[in-house]
Amino acid sequence: MIDVKETLNESEERMEMAAMFLEEQLARIRAGRANVAILGGVRVDSYGQMVPLNQVANVSTPDPRTIAIRPWDKKMIRAIEKAIMDSDVGITPENNGEIIRLGIPQPTEERRRELAKQCNKIGEKAKVEVRNVRSDIKDRLKKAIKDGLSEDNEKDAELELQKLHDKYIKKLDDLLAAKNKEIMTV
Numbered sequence: 001m002i003d004v005k006e007t008l009n010e011s012e013e014r015m016e017m018a019a020m021f022l023e024e025q026l027a028r029i030r031a032g033r034a035n036v037a038i039l040g041g042v043r044v045d046s047y048g049q050m051v052p053l054n055q056v057a058n059v060s061t062p063d064p065r066t067i068a069i070r071p072w073d074k075k076m077i078r079a080i081e082k083a084i085m086d087s088d089v090g091i092t093p094e095n096n097g098e099i100i101r102l103g104i105p106q107p108t109e110e111r112r113r114e115l116a117k118q119c120n121k122i123g124e125k126a127k128v129e130v131r132n133v134r135s136d137i138k139d140r141l142k143k144a145i146k147d148g149l150s151e152d153n154e155k156d157a158e159l160e161l162q163k164l165h166d167k168y169i170k171k172l173d174d175l176l177a178a179k180n181k182e183i184m185t186v
Contacts, residue, residue, distance in 0.1 A: 002144035004157045011137040011161060015130050015168040022126035022175055029115055031183040034061040034104045039069075044083040046076065053083065057100075069093075069100040107183075115183045123176040127169060134165045 027037035036059045043050040044057075053059060057071040057080060071077055080100055081093045091102045107115065138161065141154050 002140065002147065002149055004141075004144075004149070004153060007137060007140060008157060008160055008164065011133050012164050014133040015164060018126045018129040018133070019168055019171050019175070021129070022123060022172055025122045026119060026175060026179045029119060029179070029183075031107070031115060031179070033064055033182065034067045034102075036061060036067060038089055039067065039084070039087075042083050042087045042089065044076065045079050053080065056080065065104050065106075067102040067104065069102070070098065071100070074098065112183050116180050119176060119179050119183065123172055126172050130165060130168045130172065134161055137161055 024040075027035065028040055029038075036054075039053050039059060042053040044053055044055075046056050053069070056073070056076050057069045060068050060070075062068050069080060071080055074097075077095055077097070077100060081095060084091070084093045084100075084102070089102075091104065093100045093102055095101070138158060141149070141157050141161075145151060145154050
C-alpha cells in the first residue's frame, strides 16, 4: 500500500527541484548588472583538463558594471580569455596582464524585453514541471485507492498536494517577478 506522507514529501522535493532549476537559470541571465553566476558555465582548459572558471581564478564584482577575474597562475590568462570568448557569455574580456575584466554593457530596451521573454520561457518550463509532478502524484493516489487506500485519505492527500502545487507556483511567480523587475530597471 502507498505511504501518503512519503508520496507528498517526494512531490514537494520534486517541486523544490523545479524551483531550484529556475533560480539557477535566472541567475545566469545577464540583466545589465555584474553577477558572477553568468560565468557559471565557463570551462577553462587547465593543464589538459576542462575545469570550471572559479577553480583557476578568483571571480569578483568590484562594481555593478564589472566582473574581475584574477587567475591564480598568470599563465592562465590566455586560456581564461579564450574560454570566455568561446562561451555564450557574449562579452569581450580585457586584461592588463594580471586581471581580466568584463565590462557589463547596459542592455537596450529591446534587449531587456528579449531577456524578460527568455526568463518567462524558462519560468514556464519550471511551472510545467511542477504541474507534471502534481499530475503524476494524483495518478498515483488514484491507483492507490484500488490497492486499499481510503477515498477520504486520497482526497486529503489531493488537497495537500494542491496546496503544495499552489505554494510552488507562487514561489516561481515571485522569482520571475523579481528577475523581470531587475531586468527592466534602468
